[in-house]
Every structure is written in structure tokens, then in C-alpha cells.
Amino acid sequence: MWTTARRFLVASPGLHLRSTLCAALCTLLAAVALAQQPPKAKKLIEYGWDVPYPDFVRQNIREMEKLPFEGLIFRLPKGTNVFTRDKWDEAQFAQVMDDCKNIQWQKFTDNFVSVLAASTMDWFSDADWEAVRHNLGIVAKAAALARCRGLCFDAEPYGNNPWSYSNQARSKDKSFAEYEAKAR
Incomplete structure (x- = not known):
């Protein structure tokens, strides 16, 4: 050819x-x-060790929006470690949902709810994954009510490390390759 x-x-x-x-x-x-074509504008999002709760954001948003950011990341009380075996009681988040709904954003346009990587779940347990799905649903609902862009996944494990094979529930009877395949 x-x-x-x-x-x-x-x-x-x-x-x-x-x-x-x-x-x-x-x-x-x-x-x-x-x-x-003009370059897409970069946005500066506030996130640090002092991650606020929705009630604080709702009460202080005017002062917060004076800072040189285009958005922020906030967290739900008792609602950042979603990778757990325990399903959260949605009723316990009623006030949080109300706070999220009533945040009056003006300047901050790119906001996110934090989700942390720490995990007590068993990667091979369907029941544990159902709990994770349920818990993420609560976080997603809060993010939607707050009119956020989405969720911020912080992969650093502040607690039980999901990335450490030797710490996993079935590391004695499941190979690293099996965990790797499951995680992907």
C-alpha cells in the first residue's frame, strides 16, 4: 500500500x-x-482545616463572601465519613438540610460538600456498599439543596485507611489483586 x-x-x-x-x-x-478564545477563568475555592458546617455558612455568608474566593467547601456534621457500614438516620439531618436550603449565596458560585475517604466498610460486602450509597444520597441531597456544584472527595484518610491493603477486613483471605480489581 x-x-x-x-x-x-x-x-x-x-x-x-x-x-x-x-x-x-x-x-x-x-x-x-x-x-x-479567551482562556477559561481559574477559580479559587476555600478549603482548609477549618471546614465550616452549613449553619455557620448560612449565618456568616456575607462576611465569608468578602474573602477573595469564588466558592468554598463545607461539611455536614457527622456526615463526612460516608464509607461506613452504618446507614445514617436521615431524620438527624433535618436541621442540616434546612440550613443548606437557606444559604443565600451571592458571590460564591462554586461550592462543594466534603466527603472524606476514611473507611470502616468491607469492599466485598453488598450490605456495606448499600450503606455507602444511602449515606452518599444524604450528602448529595444536602449539596443539591445548597445549590452546590457537587461533592469534594478528599482522598486523604482522616481515620481508617481504605488504601492500606493490610488494614482491610478480608486481607487474610482476599489477595491484593482481588482488592485492586474490586476497587477499580
Whole structure:
């Protein structure tokens, strides 16, 4: 196939030049078009050791929005470690949901609810995964009520480490490869 194409290009030198010029022109036009588009603005989101709760945000949002950020990350009381065997009682989050619903954002447009990686669950337990799904549903509902962009997953384990194979519930009877496959 290459030989046929080569013969064709050698036999038609003008075609080769036109093809090269056409490709160069297309590349140049694409570069010019991209250069004319303004870059997407970067946003600065506040997140630190002092992660606030929704009630604090609701009560202090005007002062908080004086800071040089476009958004923040907040957490739910007793609601950051979702990777647990225990299903949360949604009724215990009623006040939290009300606080989330009543945050009056003005300047902060890119806000998130924090979810931490610490885990007591068994990766191979369907019941544990059901608890995680349930708990994440509560966090997602709070984020939706607060009109957040989404959730912030903090992969650093502040507690039981889900990334440590030797600490896992079934590390004695499940291989590392089995855990790796399950985690993916």
C-alpha cells in the first residue's frame, strides 16, 4: 500500500505540495482560532482545616463572601465519613438540610460538600456498599439543596485507611489483586 501511495506522490509532485500546504493551512487556522478564545477563568475555592458546617455558612455568608474566593467547601456534621457500614438516620439531618436550603449565596458560585475517604466498610460486602450509597444520597441531597456544584472527595484518610491493603477486613483471605480489581 505504501509503495502505491509513494508512486502516486512521486508521479504527482504538485499534489504532494498542495496536500502539504493544505495541512499547514488547516493547522495554522486551528491555532489562530484557539488563540482568539479567551482562556477559561481559574477559580479559587476555600478549603482548609477549618471546614465550616452549613449553619455557620448560612449565618456568616456575607462576611465569608468578602474573602477573595469564588466558592468554598463545607461539611455536614457527622456526615463526612460516608464509607461506613452504618446507614445514617436521615431524620438527624433535618436541621442540616434546612440550613443548606437557606444559604443565600451571592458571590460564591462554586461550592462543594466534603466527603472524606476514611473507611470502616468491607469492599466485598453488598450490605456495606448499600450503606455507602444511602449515606452518599444524604450528602448529595444536602449539596443539591445548597445549590452546590457537587461533592469534594478528599482522598486523604482522616481515620481508617481504605488504601492500606493490610488494614482491610478480608486481607487474610482476599489477595491484593482481588482488592485492586474490586476497587477499580
